[in-house]
Amino acid sequence: MMKNNLLILVINFLIFGLYAQDNPSFYIEIPNESFLPEISHDANGNPIGTTNTGILKLDELINSYEIYNNQRVFENSTRSSLQNIYLIECNDIELMHHLYENYSQFYPRVEDAYAEPLLIPNDLGTNGGYTGTDQEELFYIRANEAWDLTTGSSDIIIGIPDPQNFQINHEDLNGTIDVLFGNNDPIGTQHGTIVSSIAAANTNNNLGMSSIGYNSYVYGAKGTSNILNLSNESDVRILSLSYGSGISTPPTITPPVFEEIIEDNGDIVIAAAGNGNPNSTDYYRPASYKGVIAVSAIGHQNESFGDVQLFKDTFEYKVGEITKSTQYNDSIDIVAPGIGILVATGLTYADNARGTSISAPMVAGTVALMLDLNYCLENKEVETILKLTAVVIDTLPQNIQFYGKLGAGKLDAYEAVKMAKDMKDPFGTVEVKNRILYRPWFYKLETAPYKIKMFNNLVTDGAKLKFRARSSIEILSGLYHPQDGYIDLQINPNLSSNCPDPGNFKNTKLKEDSFNNSELKYNIYPTLIENNVTVQEISSNNMSIVRIFDFFNQLVYERKNIKEQEIKLNIENLKEGIYIMIIYNAQNEILFTTKVVKK
Numbered sequence: 001m002m003k004n005n006l007l008i009l010v011i012n013f014l015i016f017g018l019y020a021q022d023n024p025s026f027y028i029e030i031p032n033e034s035f036l037p038e039i040s041h042d043a044n045g046n047p048i049g050t051t052n053t054g055i056l057k058l059d060e061l062i063n064s065y066e067i068y069n070n071q072r073v074f075e076n077s078t079r080s081s082l083q084n085i086y087l088i089e090c091n092d093i094e095l096m097h098h099l100y101e102n103y104s105q106f107y108p109r110v111e112d113a114y115a116e117p118l119l120i121p122n123d124l125g126t127n128g129g130y131t132g133t134d135q136e137e138l139f140y141i142r143a144n145e146a147w148d149l150t151t152g153s154s155d156i157i158i159g160i161p162d163p164q165n166f167q168i169n170h171e172d173l174n175g176t177i178d179v180l181f182g183n184n185d186p187i188g189t190q191h192g193t194i195v196s197s198i199a200a201a202n203t204n205n206n207l208g209m210s211s212i213g214y215n216s217y218v219y220g221a222k223g224t225s226n227i228l229n230l231s232n233e234s235d236v237r238i239l240s241l242s243y244g245s246g247i248s249t250p251p252t253i254t255p256p257v258f259e260e261i262i263e264d265n266g267d268i269v270i271a272a273a274g275n276g277n278p279n280s281t282d283y284y285r286p287a288s289y290k291g292v293i294a295v296s297a298i299g300h301q302n303e304s305f306g307d308v309q310l311f312k313d314t315f316e317y318k319v320g321e322i323t324k325s326t327q328y329n330d331s332i333d334i335v336a337p338g339i340g341i342l343v344a345t346g347l348t349y350a351d352n353a354r355g356t357s358i359s360a361p362m363v364a365g366t367v368a369l370m371l372d373l374n375y376c377l378e379n380k381e382v383e384t385i386l387k388l389t390a391v392v393i394d395t396l397p398q399n400i401q402f403y404g405k406l407g408a409g410k411l412d413a414y415e416a417v418k419m420a421k422d423m424k425d426p427f428g429t430v431e432v433k434n435r436i437l438y439r440p441w442f443y444k445l446e447t448a449p450y451k452i453k454m455f456n457n458l459v460t461d462g463a464k465l466k467f468r469a470r471s472s473i474e475i476l477s478g479l480y481h482p483q484d485g486y487i488d489l490q491i492n493p494n495l496s497s498n499c500p501d502p503g504n505f506k507n508t509k510l511k512e513d514s515f516n517n518s519e520l521k522y523n524i525y526p527t528l529i530e531n532n533v534t535v536q537e538i539s540s541n542n543m544s545i546v547r548i549f550d551f552f553n554q555l556v557y558e559r560k561n562i563k564e565q566e567i568k569l570n571i572e573n574l575k576e577g578i579y580i581m582i583i584y585n586a587q588n589e590i591l592f593t594t595k596v597v598k599k
Helices: 007-019 056-063 094-102 136-140 144-151 191-200 224-231 256-264 358-373 379-389 397-402 413-424
Strands: 025-029 067-073 086-092 110-112 157-162 177-181 217-224 237-241 245-247 268-272 283-284 293-298 303-305 309-311 317-319 322-323 332-335 339-345 350-353 429-433 441-443 449-453 457-459 464-469 472-475 478-480 486-491 520-526 532-537 545-549 555-559 566-570 576-584 591-597
Touching: 086 094, 094 110, 094 332, 094 397, 136 339, 144 358, 157 191, 157 224, 157 358, 177 191, 177 224, 191 339, 191 358, 217 224, 224 237, 224 256, 237 358, 256 268, 268 358, 268 379, 293 358, 309 339, 317 449, 332 358, 339 555, 350 358, 358 379, 358 413, 379 413, 379 441, 397 545, 413 429, 449 464, 449 478, 464 472, 472 486, 520 591, 545 566, 555 566
Parallel strands: 157 217, 157 237, 177 217, 237 268, 268 293, 293 332, 429 449, 441 464, 449 472, 457 478, 464 486
Antiparallel strands: 025 086, 025 110, 067 086, 245 283, 303 309, 309 317, 317 322, 339 350, 520 532, 532 566, 545 555, 545 576, 576 591
């Protein structure tokens, strides 16, 4: 990666071998040495110092990383432009991006010390797994680039209720799935096996197939009536539904069970939009219910298998001489590959699966990666990110007849995972760009970006935007004039700037607005803590647990069984720095978060 042409290739060639490091490294121009990141950790990761530039937020940023080396590269050069070049070795290359994007006045040029190859699992199609296909569908959604950001975690659970069975002994599901309900005939028809393998098959195990969900985990249940049982499992956050029935008109009500799942339990529900039966324009239940993310299918490459022919970026496909499609209507939210896909089935594999039963778990696996990097995203924010990062396809000539009926576009796993990450990074910048927003959809980004930049967007008609940021929201270009919608942009420096890792939420349902401080519910004082901090609950008596996490999301303090509305915490044993305090009720649900500073 190069920004602002820091070094020409011949310089890279001359110094690459000399300065190659085991840790992430980058070159950076620092005209004023007082802004040099100081070495803060030794080779074993032990703290040995901090950086003090005199700019508080810059110091907070640099000191949130581990700096192992800060060597001047061209110490003997007579050129001032080269004398200012340093090699920084640290624990995360993201420091380079943050310094350049937020403090380019002090760091005008940066460049990776060396490029890292994109992660390619050893079972990605013909790379070492099933030899019948190269799994082009995963490259199509940029899964390999998303895996460079995260390969997921077994702490992220995808619940899959299915009308049919799950083969838990399949080599690509063994150890990555528990079937909690039903499954009385594991050798029968196994639609549950197919769906689970798309969401979270064992990946990089040198067998069979890769899955977008990579290290994510599945809870299965035979029987669609078990959907509420799965939702009631405390560590299920995502439900992927690959079943349904068609109706000719949009549903006017949402069944109470889905209201409970979405509104009360706070689960993200993703559903297959239908395979064109009985008519491609029909609506499908439950995909078309309010709050459900409806997924239809798109062709991912030009290919024929048997009598089926699909086409890249094309909604229609052919079976023999008959042109067919999956569902299209105004309830569709997004499309993903669903024709000619490699799946696990029985104890073996099939490479010609088709249907939105495939497309929905592909989106669910992507959401699992997003939550692994930012578990505190609200459900509406997850949907917003999927839509704001999707690649528009209904304006392509071959799809123009479906304009407005293919959702926001095709899934882009990399951009979706990246935006989720940018939302969480302490000094991240979220870019909303090149969007045509006209439908009466509600787009929400609130938890809790540092900066939002908007450019080249067309926002009209019924689009509704509610964006919040801690530092700034910039509208750089585009047209923003929703006649029946609105644009609500606000800066709120009190929004929580961090989110603990998913493991810290084990057995916890994350409620809507639970991580944002939109209303003052607690007094935390003093703001700069020496030894003691007071926590005062203002209006209710729900506080039961207080936990404090350090900047690296490690739990460093916990107090349980709180009965009072005002308590005093002694944290004199904590080191100086920035911490996140989270208050929970007796059910381990998040009530409030805030940043505290120990001096």
